[in-house]
Amino acid sequence: MLAIGKAKVGLFLVALSWFSYTLYRFSLSITEQYVSFTDVPGTVGLGFRSAGGFMAVVAILFYLVKRGLSAPEATMSLRWVVIFETIYFLCFIPSAIWGLATVIPGYSRELLIVSTGLPCLVETMVIPVVLAKVFFELSPKKSERGVIKWAWISGTAYLFVFWFNYTMQWIAALIDKGVSFVVLYPINAFGFVLTAVGLLLLTLFAAFSFRRTLGEENLMGLDLKRIGVIVTAFGLYFDLTFLLWILFGSVGGYNMWHTFFVYHNVDLWCLTLPLVGLPLLFQTRR
DSSP states (O other): OHHHHHHHHHHHHHHHHHHHHHHHHHHHHHHOOSOHHHHHHHHHHHHHHHHHHHHHHHHHHHHHTTOOOOHHHHHHHHHHHHHHHHHHHHTTHHHHHHHHHOOOTTSOHHHHIIIIIHHHHHHHHHHHHHHHHHHHHOOTTSOHHHHHHHHHHHHHHHHHHHHHHHHHHHHHHHHHHOTHHHHSOHHHHHHHHIIIIIHHHHHHHHHHHHHHHTTOOSGGGSOHHHHHHHHHHHHHHHHHHHHHHHHHOSTTSSOHHHIIIIISOTTGGGGGTHHHHHHHTTOOOO
C-alpha cells in the first residue's frame, strides 16, 4: 500500500512538472518568434499541451484527495488529454515542411534536414496516429484490453520517436563539428552511445514487453514492475544527460546537441519520471 501511495504522489508530481514546464516553454515561445511559419504553430501546440497537462494535474489531484472521478469522468478527462497531445504533435507539420524544403544561404541544407526536417516529420507521422487509436479505445463501451494494447503501443512509439529525434540531433552535431567531436571527447562518446544505443535498446525492450500485455483483460493484470523499469530508465536517461552537462558543460565547445537538449528541449520535464517509475518497481500484480 505504501508503494501504491508513493506511485500516486509521484504521478502527480510528474504531471505537475509536465504542465508547469510546458507552460514555461509556452510563455517563452510567445516572445521568441523567429520564423513565423514554424514558431506560431509551435506556440499554439504548446498551448494545447499546457491545457492537457493542466487537465491531467486536476484529474490526479482528485484521486490524491480521495475524491476520485467516476469512470465516465476519468475517461472523458483522458480523452481530452489525448486530443490536446495529438494537436500538439500535429503543430510540428509546418516545421517538418520548413526543415525539408527550406534553403538558407550559408547554412548547411543537410543540417536543416537532419536537425529539423526529419525529426519533425517522423513525430508528426507516428504519434498522432497511435494517439488517435488510443482516443477511440477510451470508451466505456469498449473493454480495457484495447486501451492496454494501444496505450502500450503509444508508449513504445514515444520511445521510438525520442530515440530517432535525439539521435538525429547527435548526427547534426557530428555533421557540424566533425567525427572528432565524439572520437576525441569520451564524455561526448558516452552521451552519443547512451542516446543512439541506450534509447534504442529501451525501445526494443518496450516493444518486446508488448507481447506480455496482449492477453491482459484489465489494468490490474499489468506487470507494473516492467512498466517501472521502462519509465525509470527513460527518466534516468534525461537525468544522467543533464547531469553530465552540469558537471562538464559543452565539451568540445558550442554544439548543436547541447544547444538542443539544454536550451530548446520542450521535454526536460522527463527528468522527474523516476518519481513515478521507482515506486512502480515495488508494486506487485493485484
